[in-house]
Amino acid sequence: MTMPSENINHATKLKEALRSAQADGRAFFDFAEHPEYIKDATEISFLPDALLFAESEPELIDIVRFCKANDIPLILRGAGTGYSGGALAVKGGLLVSIERMNQIDIDSKSKTATVGPGAITGDILEAAQNSNLFYPPDPASYLDSTIAGNLAENAGGLRCKKYGVTKDYVISCRIITADGQVKAIDAGSPFGQLDLMIGSEGTLAIFTEIKLRLIDHPCEGKTIVAVFDKASDAAMVVADIISAGIVPSIMEFMDRDAINCSNQFDPDNGIDEGAALLLFETDATGSDSQQASAEADQIITICNKYHPTLLRLAEDESEKRKLWSARRNLSNAVKHVGQGKLSEDVCVLPSRFPELIAFVEQLSETSGLRINCFGHAGDGNLHVNFLGQPGTDNGPMIERAVVRLFEKTLELGGTLTGEHGIGITKKDFIEKEFDIPTLNFMKRLKTCLDPSNFLNPDKIFPTLS
C-alpha cells in the first residue's frame, strides 16, 4: 500500500528551500526516480513530500530548524532495513537519507571508530577487522543497515547475548535536538541523555556522528550445526547450554519451515531438513582458540544427548561461510519463498523460549497460515514470520494471528520487540506492553523534547495526548 501525502503547502515550501540541493542532484520530489525510498523492509510505503540526501551536520541543523519553523514532518532514513516502519514518512514531510554521510575513521590506539550516521554496520566491522579489531553488534541486515539506524532501534544481532547490543558500544555521539541545537553527549552526560537517545527511533533527536568502542578481534570461531527431529529437543539443548554456563558467541534457532525456506532459496546451503536447527559459533578473546574449541566440544556433547539427525563441526572456512550465509539470508529466503511476509521480533526470557516456539507451531496449525520462526535462542529473541500466499488476501487473518502472538508473548512475561522497535507496526500494541505510568512518562518526554511533534511523527505512540 502507498499512502499519498496531501500537504501541498509543505511540498511548495520544501521545493523552495531545497532548490540548491536539487541542482546538486541531492533533492527529489518525484519518487518514480527513487521508488525504494518510499518503503522499508515492512513493504509498507508512504510518500514523503521530498527526499534529500544529506551531506553534513551544518546542513542537517538547517534542515531541522526549517522543518520545525514550518511544522514539516522530518524523517531520517538509514538503509530502510527496519521491520517496524520507523523510516516511513507516515505524515509526508521531508525524508532525509543519511547514506552519504558514511565516513569511517578507525583509531587503533584508542580502539575506537568515529563514524558518520550513514556508515554501513558491515563496513565498520570490516574497517575494524583491517586493524585486527572487532565491532560485535551484527543485526542480520548488517551488510546493509546504517549505524544511525542501529542506534535508533538499539539493534542487537546474532552475537548480542555474548557481546551486548549497539548501546553497549556507543562511547559518545553528536546529536541535533528538535530545537535545532547540536551537542555532544556521552555516557557521562547528566540525566542519562545517551541512553535516552539510543533506541528512541528517531523521535527525539538526530545523530550526526557516532564514536564506537571496538574490542580486540576474537580468535577464529568454531561453527557447529545441529538438526533435530523435534523442536522441543532443540529447546532442551539451548536450556542445557545456558544452565551449564556456556556462552556461545552465536546460538541461532530455525524451525522446520524456516529450514525449508532456506533450502528452497539455496539448495546448496549445507542444511538438512528437520523440525529444528541450531547453529552455533564459539569464540574467545585474543589469539587463544583453546576456549573456543573446548566450548565447541561441550556443545557437541550436549547436542548428542538429544539424538540430532545432523551434527557437524564445520571443517573449513568455506563450510562456515556457507552455513552463516544461510542464516544471514534467512530473512530474504522467507520473504522470497513466501511471496512477501510480515516479520515480528518478540522476545521472552530464555527459560520461556520453548513455550514460545511451541505456541508458534500451534498458531500455524490453528490459523491455517504459513508461519515460521527463527531467532537468537540465547536471549529469547524470536523472529516470527507470517507469509503471504499468492492469490489470497490473508491480511486480516494475519492481523489476528499477530495479536495472538503478542498476547502470548506478554503472557510469557516477554516484550513485543527485541530489536526492531515499535515504529508504526507495533504502536497499537504498546498499551498492552507498558503500564499507563510508563506510557505517560514516555509521552511526556516526547512532548517536552519535541513540542511540535515534527521529528518522525506518528511513531511509537498511538496518540500523544
Place this chain on the structure above:
Amino acid sequence: MTMPSENINHATKLKEALRSAQADGRAFFDFAEHPEYIKDATEISFLPDALLFAESEPELIDIVRFCKANDIPLILRGAGTGYSGGALAVKGGLLVSIERMNQIDIDSKSKTATVGPGAITGDILEAAQNSNLFYPPDPASYLDSTIAGNLAENAGGLRCKKYGVTKDYVISCRIITADGQVKAIDAGSPFGQLDLMIGSEGTLAIFTEIKLRLIDHPCEGKTIVAVFDKASDAAMVVADIISAGIVPSIMEFMDRDAINCSNQFDPDNGIDEGAALLLFETDATGSDSQQASAEADQIITICNKYHPTLLRLAEDESEKRKLWSARRNLSNAVKHVGQGKLSEDVCVLPSRFPELIAFVEQLSETSGLRINCFGHAGDGNLHVNFLGQPGTDNGPMIERAVVRLFEKTLELGGTLTGEHGIGITKKDFIEKEFDIPTLNFMKRLKTCLDPSNFLNPDKIFPTLS
C-alpha cells in the same frame, strides 16, 4: 550556617497531614530533637518544616501527592553523607528520611539483592558476603550511606575503576514520579528511563525499591602500600600501571597533608610520612588468587622503579584492615584535624591526574590555605579538601580557591564532580562545565517531569527558567 524556613503555611499543613505519623513517633516539627537531620557532610544546614521517617511505598505515594498538591518542597534523605548538599531542605518543606526502609533480601540463585531505599551500602555488602557474593560499589562512606543516596548521586567508590559504579549494578527499581505514580523500571525500559533516574539527585523521582546485581566474591585480595618522596613519582607509578594494562581493584592516592591528617588522627595507622602515598588492592574473580599475586608482584616492580621510601605487601588480615581503615577514615581525619573542611571531588582523565595533583600543591602554596587531596587514582577522581582554621574566617579565600580548582579542572578537560553530585555546592559552576544546549536539555527534562518543581528544588540548576 542554618537557614530558617519561612513557610508557616507549609508547616501548618504538614502538621495536619502528619498527625498520625507524629503520634507514632515518626514525624517531627522541632529539630532540637534531631539536629543531625538539618545538615549533611557539607556542614551546611537548612531547616525543613517537618521531618518524617517513612515506612512504606504506599505512604511515600501519599506524601508525593500531598506535597505536589500543596506545592510543598519534598526532599528525600538517605544517611546525609553527601558532599554536595543534595539532602538539604534548601527551601524548607518536608524532609523524608528513608532510613527505616532498609530491608535486604539476597537471592543467591539469581545473584541479586532486592533492597529498600534506606538499606546501608555496607550492610548490603555484608549480606552479599554471607552468601559468598559481592556488591562492588563502595563509596568511602559505605558503612553509613544508603543505597538510594548512592543511586541519586550514582556513587562510585574505591573499586570503581575495575568494577564500575552504582549504575552498573542496578537491575531495576521501583520509583514514584512527581505526579505520584509508581512504576517499575529496568535497563529495558524505553527512553533510557533507568539511566535518567540514576544520578538525578532526587530531582526527578523517588526510589522505593532497588534490585541489585551481585557478583561472585573475588578471592582474598593483596594489599600494597607505597610512600614516595615526590608526588610526581607516585603519579608516574600510576601512569606506568595503567599503561601496563594492570587494573588493581583499588588504587588510592594521598598527598603529604592527607597522610599527616591520617597520622594525627590515628598514629597507629601503619603509614609513614612522605610526599605521596599509594595504596593498592589486587584481586581476581573466583577462588584463584594467582592473578591477584601476579598483579601485586607487577605493581611492586613498578613502584621500585621510583625509589619508594616505604613499600610493603600487607602480611596478614590485621595489617590490611589497619591500612584500609586509615583510607576509609581519611575524610573524617581531615575534617577532625582541620576543624571542618570543604570537600570537592573533581575528576580528570588519568593522564591529566599528575597535572591536577601538582596544581593542588601549588594552590595551597599561593593561597596560604591548608589544602590537601586524596582519591581514586585509577579513574582520575581527586577529593580536594579545603581545611578550616580555628579563629579565622577564611571562607571567602576558600571560595576563591575552589573557583580556581574548578577552572583548572575544566581546563584539563575534566568534570566538577566525580561522584558527589552537583547539589547546591556546585550549581553555580554547572554553566562552566556544560554547554547551553546540554543545560537547556536538562532543564527541559526537569521542567517536564516535575512541572511544579517541588522534588528537591533548587538543586543542580542555578535557575530553571
